Amino acid sequence: MDSSGSELLSVFLVFKSDSTRNRLREKLESYFPEQSTIDSFFSISEAIEKIEGSANAYRLALIEQEGQGVVLLKAILGLLPGVVIGVVTENSELIGSLSSQETPIEVLDPADVESGLYRILKKSAALGRLPSPELREQEEFIAIGIESLSGLTPLKSDVYARIRKDHYVCVFKKGSILETGDLKKFIDSNRTEFHVKASEVKDSLTQVSARLDELANASEVSQAQASQEFVSTHSLLRDVVGQLGFTPEAQAIAKSCVNMALKALGSKPKLSEILEDLKRKEGAYIPAHSFMIGNVACALAYRIGWSSSATFFKLSLAAFLHDISLKSETYAKLRDISSAHEAGLENEEIKLIKLHPVQASEYSKQFAEIPSDVDIIISQHHETPSGDGFPRGMPGKLISPLSALFIISQDLVDAVLEDPETRFEEFFRANASRYEVGQFRKILALLLK
Numbered sequence: 001m002d003s004s005g006s007e008l009l010s011v012f013l014v015f016k017s018d019s020t021r022n023r024l025r026e027k028l029e030s031y032f033p034e035q036s037t038i039d040s041f042f043s044i045s046e047a048i049e050k051i052e053g054s055a056n057a058y059r060l061a062l063i064e065q066e067g068q069g070v071v072l073l074k075a076i077l078g079l080l081p082g083v084v085i086g087v088v089t090e091n092s093e094l095i096g097s098l099s100s101q102e103t104p105i106e107v108l109d110p111a112d113v114e115s116g117l118y119r120i121l122k123k124s125a126a127l128g129r130l131p132s133p134e135l136r137e138q139e140e141f142i143a144i145g146i147e148s149l150s151g152l153t154p155l156k157s158d159v160y161a162r163i164r165k166d167h168y169v170c171v172f173k174k175g176s177i178l179e180t181g182d183l184k185k186f187i188d189s190n191r192t193e194f195h196v197k198a199s200e201v202k203d204s205l206t207q208v209s210a211r212l213d214e215l216a217n218a219s220e221v222s223q224a225q226a227s228q229e230f231v232s233t234h235s236l237l238r239d240v241v242g243q244l245g246f247t248p249e250a251q252a253i254a255k256s257c258v259n260m261a262l263k264a265l266g267s268k269p270k271l272s273e274i275l276e277d278l279k280r281k282e283g284a285y286i287p288a289h290s291f292m293i294g295n296v297a298c299a300l301a302y303r304i305g306w307s308s309s310a311t312f313f314k315l316s317l318a319a320f321l322h323d324i325s326l327k328s329e330t331y332a333k334l335r336d337i338s339s340a341h342e343a344g345l346e347n348e349e350i351k352l353i354k355l356h357p358v359q360a361s362e363y364s365k366q367f368a369e370i371p372s373d374v375d376i377i378i379s380q381h382h383e384t385p386s387g388d389g390f391p392r393g394m395p396g397k398l399i400s401p402l403s404a405l406f407i408i409s410q411d412l413v414d415a416v417l418e419d420p421e422t423r424f425e426e427f428f429r430a431n432a433s434r435y436e437v438g439q440f441r442k443i444l445a446l447l448l449k
């Protein structure tokens with residue numbers, strides 16, 4: 001696809017409110033000056049009536065969900081295969097169930113439709129599904145956390161510090177080799193992030209991917225090196241994906257990182273050795289525990305005879321992706337929604353926590369050529385054997401075998417992080433009554449054999 005933005009973009013909007021429709025129209029016209037045709041409708045039924053027969057002319061549709069039912073929404077989605085779709089709703093779970101490979105749906109928050117639109121346009125342009133929008137200068141930079149930067153040396157692009165809104169100063173030139181000392185003065189002055197131009201980030205991602213592939217093909221990779229590479233890659237991807245979506249380069253890195261971690265793990269991972277390695281926790285909670293869960297899940301799988309390389313890949317990729325949409329380390333540690341309420345979090349934050357399994361599983365669905373089990377594991381990673389998990393609170397007996405194994409691994413990693421002296425046999429025995437349902441019970445029986 002032409003990414004110059006010169007092609008015509010046909011859009012339709014379905015919003016009840018005149019002011020929302022007008023605001024979005026203005027936004028779209030600023031992103032695609034003189035290159036967009038925009039049709040707007042008051043309701044889904046009006047839209048269905050008017051677009052039937054010409055629906056394939058549209059490239060982008062933003063639709064406000066009406067009421068609780070999905071009949072009309074399903075009907076209009078059926079007319080729009082291949083169209084980029086954003087649905088404005090508070091009920092993202094419902095929409096998640098309507099999303100498919102052919103018609104992936106982005107959920108937009110009713111309270112902030114404009115940033116949702118911006119996110120969809122950036123992501124769709126990166127994936128080649130829509131022409132690139134014309135963005136204002138301040139939107140061309142993406143933030144990269146200091147810890148992500150260490151994985152990018154030698155730098156493939158200039159790195160900037162934001163001095164104030166819309167004002168960036170180059171602090172490291174492309175080609176520079178960063179030493180820990182180079183970042184010290186910034187860390188000392190409490191700077192937590194730098195910026196790179198969004199158009200230049202691709203080269204950095206390709207560089208990281210090549211390094212990970214080289215390691216995955218090396219004769220040996222130590223757990224210490226794997227853990228360090230995993231943590232810096234995960235941090236970088238979390239920054240990039242949150243701003244640009246899961247681009248093909250980002251997908252390639254995630255897969256390369258998982259292959260590298262599996263290389264270090266070997267085909268016969270021993271649980272006792274893996275748990276010993278967990279004591280050397282490196283990096284912040286989200287990347288560190290994602291690495292640990294992947295390793296523990298493979299070691300448990302091996303122990304119960306589910307030792308194919310395909311299963312290891314599914315578990316490790318699920319571990320890599322499962323919390324990647326979360327912004328805060330604290331949020332990733334929450335195991336139930338009631339403790340989020342008790343912690344006094346705002347409703348908006350609670351919603352993000354509740355839906356992160358759905359969002360991460362949506363990311364995994366965008367990957368080409370990966371087994372569907374991965375998105376199921378991710379979407380179920382906060383469900384529980386007792387059925388009081390989130391987002392769905394699904395009964396424990398319906399949780400899939402690999403998800404159950406993943407949830408047990410997650411519980412075990414939590415226990416080890418809390419008490420590094422945790423013995424796995426004791427952990428399984430102590431939790432026997434918790435895992436007394438469906439696939440959990442079967443797995444536990446095999447583990448204790």
Ligand SMILES: [Fe+2]
Nearest residue numbers: 289322323332
């Ligand atoms: Fe997690």
Ligand SMILES: [Fe+2]
Nearest residue numbers: 322323332382
């Ligand atoms: Fe999570």
